[in-house]
Amino acid sequence: MNINLESIFKNLLAGARLDIESAVALYQQAALLDLARAANFARFLHCPEQRVTYLVDRNINYTNVCNTDCSFCGFYRPDSKHPEAYVISREELTQKIEEALQIGATRILLQGGHNDQLSYDYYLDLVSWIHDNFPIELNAFSPSEIKQMHLVSGKSYQEILSELQQAGLAGLPGGGAEILDDDVRKRVSPKKILASEWIEIMEVAHGLSLTTSATMVIGFGETLEQRLNHLTRLRDAQDRSRSKGLRGFGTFISWTLQHNENTSMGRSRHAAGYGAGAIEYLRHVAIGRLFLDNITHHQASWPTLGTDIAQVALHFGCDDIGSTMLEENVVSQAGAPTKHCWSMSPEALRGCIRDAGFAAAQRNSAFDILQVFE
Template sequence: MSREIDEVLQRAADGGRISPEEALALYEQAPFHALGEAADVVRRRRYPDGIVTYLIDRNINYTNVCVTACKFCAFYRAPKHKEGWSHDMAEILRRCAEAVDLGATQVMLQGGHHPDFGVEYYEELFGTVKAEYPGLVIHSIGPSEIGHMAKVSGVSIEDAITRIKTAGLDSIAGAGAEMLPERPRRALAPLKESGERWLEIMEVAHRHGLESTATMMMGTGETNAERIEHLRMIRDVQDRTGGFRAFIPWTYQPENNHLKGRTQATTLEYLRLIAVARLFFDEVAHLQSSWLTTGKPAGQLSLHMGVDDLGSIMLEENVISSAGAKHRSRLTELVELIRTAGRIPAQRNTLYEHLSVHWTPADDPTDDRVRSHVSSIALPILERDRPVEDQLAKN
């Protein structure tokens, strides 16, 4: 390891800020174990109790009709397509009821950019869900949907945000970030807003008290420098607003979409990016890995690369699963992954507050009903008495 790389790693591990150029050097040159160790030093300083959190939620898709036609998406259908659909409010509430029964504290209501869905639709959607389930946090949509609904209704971004927050939206998802730099974003989603516009909408939301997460999709041919530029763009907004609670990178899934390619992001690349993100995002509190796209073993290994949150038992997930993400988990499995990594599992809420800390194995949850993809249009329903891996192999 060169003296320059060692100096940057030490400074970052000590809590100092590193530049995008230094982050790229670490991503490309730092020895894997030294990089992971430095990131884990940051995690331990932030969370000395050794707790790693998880969430129980449900992703409820209200429509798959979309005018944006992103090349990596296997979920959407164009307007008037025979396979297009939109759920009515009764069906959405039914799915919320199932989620609450299984212990979910959050729902993520997401769908395509439907040509007819303006701000009024989302006011009714969020208001109805919040009235029926006031304790259920609505962590939903993203800047792309906000921009689209404002355009449909002919109102400003600020007006749209104010109205949907008043209706019941509690928090904004990092959806639609994919890759923020111009070249890869234009290649992936030429009809979607620019990365700069995505961040501008986030910034307006943060100023109006709607915090959010930030995401990144790796593996569609972007360069290492573009990956780091994505991080830089997010950090610049975070410096101004402080509104991003967490950063969540995930890997492109190659099935049933127009890109039709294998992911270019290997597990090693993903883990290196995770570690660099922990060192680079000195003002972002939480780092979440994506076991849904990388698999549970990689998810567990990420806990040694600076990660403090293993994400969600998603009772339903259709978008990424439609593109080939076949990893599933039971709550008991996810807790075991955390515990056998030498960490203390804890269920959290959207604000990352601990709802239940499982200090010893005797505290671990035992409800075997709580598992990912309890309901999914993208994947077959699991049989309760057969191992998940066996069923995936058959399917």
């Protein structure tokens, strides 16, 4: 490939949109610090303040029963008869939400497996109960969970999301995207939602003004072209939503695949070929900022590679460091190095931000600033 990297950077600085061929060239050939400078330039065009945002929330998994058997997941149990299977009780859910409220959380992030034993009414009742009993925003159910509701109810995505919104749902998390390329998905999660379905559900959510995030996991042995297929799907979906005057995706979050002996992928003879290191992650974060020129906020991931790398990512185009989480069960059980430190206090997150050279600002899911800490 004979592509002039200098001309790519000049075109980017002039406001040109990055194409797939040029993005592959940057992945393969650009110096790491050149990528950082270009991504930071793009970041400050979108977010000119010398500050980094964070969110105070709690991540709660309402069930670990799942029928999709993803090869990279160590969290799920295959059926409700498994001795470690659970569906969270209202009592435990109350305790978890009250603990979150005590530290000033503004959001609950509720996600779980695809449990065939749960009816559609279960989800509606759960959302309504949380909304009626706790003064906190609820973001819940990734697109793959919305498809599960479609399968058990026969309702359309529009009907499901509208009814959940009426019950109190404020937004959808971006989970289940992994790599939005069906060749990759058929290899690592053949029972899971197709790439086109994930995008379709998110665009329905955009039409209802639900907050959403776009996510990506690298390290499945995918090609650079397949990574760019994913980014292209996100960019095109965002273009369509923005052309209708909609908010679209509020943020883009990427992280690296975690796979230990708890996952079938981690136990396979090809395990050494999966995953991605810190340098590859930083290159990817920078490319994501440059390619996704229509998504304002980009988030660094501290649970997978640790806070040190997350701080570096703040100089590779990211303007947000994510949330306190309080608990994390899915990535940690797949082998994340921070599995014994899955919670960050608001004070600790602010310290990470300050140590990276920025002012810290607490936000909500819509990226409204709640408080700035100079």
